[in-house]
């Protein structure tokens with residue numbers, strides 16, 4: 637279990653992490669979601685004792701990282717896949733890590749096998765693809781067979797096969813009862829990976845809930861209604877206290893939208909009670925990523941990609957496409 641209390645980090649005038657309090661529990665994958673620059677890496681670095689909090693505290697099973705007797709046996713982390721010495725082979729790198737942490741050498745062969753690098757373990761790490769480097773980073777994180785694992789943006793730059801592999805692998809680790817804390821700036825990726833979500837924007841906690849709850853809350857429903865008696869319907873709905881808006885939609889003419897907590901059943905019944913004819917009554921799912929960007933106070937990212945409208949809830953393929961765009 638990871639527990640943060642009022643965790644804060646300032647770099648001069650920049651508040652990278654702002655009074656964060658949260659818990660990350662074992663047995664599930666917890667996503668740490670926020671746009672670029674939200675403070676995810678800084679938080680992870682503080683958990684690992686690589687950065688000192690300006691205020692507040694973060695503990696691992698009640699202890700500071702620096703007080704752990706054998707840290708690699710407790711916590712494994714993948715922060716930056718490319719920190720390996722380029723001339724060292726994967727095996728040599730892991731042997732060095734194992735030796736300096738008093739871990740048995742045979743564990744190196746085990747973790748190489750777990751991540752599927754046995755065949756290329758003798759090659760110099762500098763020649764590895766990003767996917768192979770990520771696997772090597774994960775092998776290093778697993779070396780001490782730790783209960784707690786931190787992964788900072790592990791799917792960044794990976795091919796579709798690599799993304800699926802990492803996703804399934806994290807689920808397996810959580811199923812084994814471990815605490816898995818994984819950061820990402822992509823809600824669509826986290827929706828497929830994490831059971832719990834810790835969402836931050838500009839260093840602050842926005843929400844901590846199950847992914848399902850967050851997605852429902854973020855996607856904001858709206859109901860679309862077409863009717864030849866739009867004016868009558870609008871006043872009938874307004875009388876029941878609902879907020880409505882009428883928009884001109886291309887090729888469809890005037891369309892009524894009802895926002896907020898309302899169901900299609902409610903609208904259909906109101907219309908029927910007034911004898912109003914409906915030509916369409918449909919639930920419109922909001923754009924998840926766009927809602928997320930609004931919640932986290934970042935709209936720049938999408939405009940940087942040249943898209944005015946954020947993509948809809950992304951299935952795995954769309955996530956892959958987004959990753960390849962980078």
Ligand SMILES: Nc1ncnc2c1ncn2[C@@H]1O[C@H](COP(=O)(O)OP(=O)(O)OP(=O)(O)O)[C@@H](O)[C@H]1O
Nearest residue numbers: 647650651652670671672673674675676677678679
């Ligand atoms: N060593 C540092 N010195 C000064 N500012 C820093 C330092 N590290 C991070 N920051 C700033 O703190 C803020 C949070 O950065 P951080 O890297 O933690 O965010 P992030 O959510 O991990 O984003 P990304 O995925 O882009 O790394 C940013 O404004 C960043 O510029």
